[in-house]
Amino acid sequence: MNDTRRTKTFIAAMMLAALTAAAYAGFVSHAPRGYLAAAVLVLAAATSRMKVKLPGINGNMSMNLPFLLTAVIALSAAEATVVAVISTAVQCWPRKGTKFDARQMAFNLSMMMLASSSASLVIRGNWLHVTESHLGTLQIVLATLTLFMGQTVPVAGIVAVSERKSAATVWWNVVHLSFPYYVISAGVTTMVQAVSSHLGWGLALAVLPVMYGIHRSYRLFFDHFPETFPAQTLVKAAGAGA
Secondary structure: OOOOHHHHHHHHHHHHHHHHHHHHHHHOOOOOOHHHHHHHHHHHHHHHOOEEEOOOOOOEEEOOHHHHHHHHHHOOHHHHHHHHHHHHHHHHOOOOOOOOOHHHHHHHHHHHHHHHHHHHHHHOOOOOOOOHHHHHHHHHHHHHHHHHHHHHHHHHHHHHHHHOOOHHHHHHHHHHHHHHHHHHHHHHHHHHHHHHHHHOHHHHHHHHHHHHHHHHHHHHHHHHOHHHOOOOOOOOOOOOOO
16 A cells, blocks of 8 residues: 555544444344354454465455355354454464555454444344345345445555545456355355254354365466456455455
């Protein structure tokens, strides 16, 4: 990120919005689910280091999105926010020999805190007047869309501010790279929910080989076809957005 007042102001606004949303989500949060929350946190943190470098973009996709979606849907809003924040910190923590960037970390954490809190609030809104049989599917769709917008829009915004690029153009480039992964993750989350409701959450571990397979497929595809994507330099952000 360029060291400009505009960039710092944008990050400060993101942090304020994230803290406000997280505080409200925690206030209206339902009862915690301790053991399940701990299990989802471990899985989300473990898969957060399973990353794919996006071609033409200074960023990556992490394979923890199904577990972030699971946290939003199955846990309280406060727990889902904690899972998102801790797994993002694990994902973005620099490897040995690389420099820690406090502003980058602040942006990533606030982005994921805001996205997760917003998703939890959206799917638990009183406006969802649907039958129980359709509620689960609708919640997954809404949670996926909210996390998608909550990650990709701030990335486009910070690039537009710091690099003076078109926010719409940047966002569209990010969408081309990441939207298929969100669709896949929504499908995987649906399977996790179905398995857990009938056979218990322990069998949700079966999703780990699936995410590893997706991780390998993306890496092979991007390694062999880098010329397919626009050479756009973006901010290094967490999650599946960029």
